[in-house]
Amino acid sequence: MSYKRELTVELDSWKKKSNRKPLIIRGARQVGKTTLVRDFAKTYKHSIYLNLEKKEDSNYFEQTDDVHTILESLLISNNITSKELGSTLLFLDEVQGQPKAIQLLRYFYEEVPELHVIAAGSLLEFALKEVQSFPVGRVEFLYLYPFNFREYLEAMGQKAALEALSEIPIKPAAHHTLLKLFNQYTIIGGMPEIVDAHISGELISDLATIYESIWGAYISDTEKYAGNATARNILKHIMATAAFAVDQRVKFQNFGNSNYRSREVGEAFRNLDLVKIIHLIYPTTAIELPILPDLKKHPRLQFLDTGILNYILGIASKMVMMEDLSESYKGAIIPHIITQELISIRSRKQTIPLFWVREKNQASAEVDLIYETKGLVIPIEIKSGSTGSLKSLHQFMDSVNHPYAVRVYAGEFKVQKSTTPKGTPYILMNLPYFLGTMIPEYLDYFISQYQL
16 A cells, blocks of 8 residues: 655655754554655665664664664664765654654754654654653654545546646536545545555445554553543543534533543543544634634544544445535534645644634624634635525624635535625635645635635
């Protein structure tokens, strides 16, 4: 299984840097970090692969703190001369298995800058607690997530569809095909093992064992996040119940009809957020920069992958029969996949989208997502209904100092001038669901081409 990932472009750019720092690739388990780097390693004359969860490989860092000694041993064992360092990649996989290796990355940077070094791992936030001196300013990060829709089309060999998706604005002739492909992608999700099985001809009903294996592995991992039996029980409870609260704002106190306290549940959710299995999507009240999350308000839940979510909810078979997935699981699935798409393109910075709220007695409102671009805060509503149903978006537009708004829906691309019930004029860009990964490019087009 080897498919082109968008992060490869970032790796190529990193490789060419004159002041290149060791690179740490972060992401949840089984999103394809190892495959990505091992494929990238083929662009080098030499590569050295160490899995630091294996004792034999981890031992290189047990014997000494001197990177020259470590490197000399590695070169000899891999039949590489010191003159070939500039064409050699050292890949430290599962780096969380040897926290000392993370600490020594700064010395690879300072003392052996010609060597290319990439580390990858999951559960890194917990491993970092054991790092005596993290190499701040001596490493850089990239973040990898499940396949997004563009990567899915690439893996499926849908080159014509991918080319059509990249054309701005999208041509009406491409709409039906892209929506059908996006529905398939929304049902199965973007976990690499699932995508590979789907490409190999596995039916959706046959994918259950793979989903169960992936989710079961995440549940087993929860014991690594917990310091005691109570914390483990809370994490397992959340893993068993959180899916049924997706796209809802949740209260930590007594979450999932439990007796667990707010502080305990909040800590468990934050641990799951750290390892990127379940994200906490917080609201903001901001309508202009800076946009800050309000951590005192109730968040929404976002799972790592919509395919896994569909499996847990047991709704995939029903979704196969739907032409428009906007009603799937009380309307929760499409907002989830659009948020997943936006998260997937943030490879350089670990930032999660926010949603907007106004909580007043007479005029409460909630906009699904907001997006910052060109100094503006753009509201994004994810709906299938008419523009008249955009009550919360209208409240946002009555308050903001620009005319740009976005609706993501099942219909075709179009831009229209609209007016709020209070008489505020604005411009609404209607985007089909399958353009989630293209939202930044479409916003650039929208703002540059349309004015009131």
